Amino acid sequence: MTPDDQLVATRKQERRLTALIALAIVAAVTSFAFAAFTSVDAGRSAGDSSPSAIDQPTGKKRGAPGAEDGVLPDNASPFDTSLPGVAKLNPKLLKAIQQAATAMEADGITMHLTTGWRSKEYQEELLQKAIRKYGSEEKAREFVSSPEDSHHVTGNAVDVGPTDADDWINRKGARFGLCQTLSNEMWHFELATTPGGTCPPMQGSAR
């Protein structure tokens, strides 16, 4: 081997080493990205089965929606503004629903809210559950709307119980501006007319 040959051999080794290092960096970046992607995905599908799952780099917990997402306890009063699901309603709707609750109480009916305001995350969870139940998003959307479309997410809709209270609002709610707006949800009410006005025709799909 001449000195020139040795020089060439050394340069070849150097180039090979550089290529190996570059390859290692690419592999590391790729596996990190893949790990990040799959952990986010796993967190989504884990949903209600693992409420303490942490899937975000921020460490934010993602699991079953809670009170801060608008989940209400059984028989939640429309006057209990310690509940985010009640407090985050559009103030005009909240006032109307409280007035209706007071008026129906005089008729012997106690109103409760099953849902008021919902966070986008809660709405998304409901939609994903419905997709699992009905097998397709198209079918699920007949019963549950997307976070972008839901009037619960904007605080402009309430789901009321029991059935006697729904019936009461359907007969007398317009005096407070309250109307059933979806034909397939007799419990879902929005401010849809001026107080004492006439309710508009109902729509067919879920909100």
Ligand SMILES: [Zn+2]
């Ligand atoms: Zn509703």
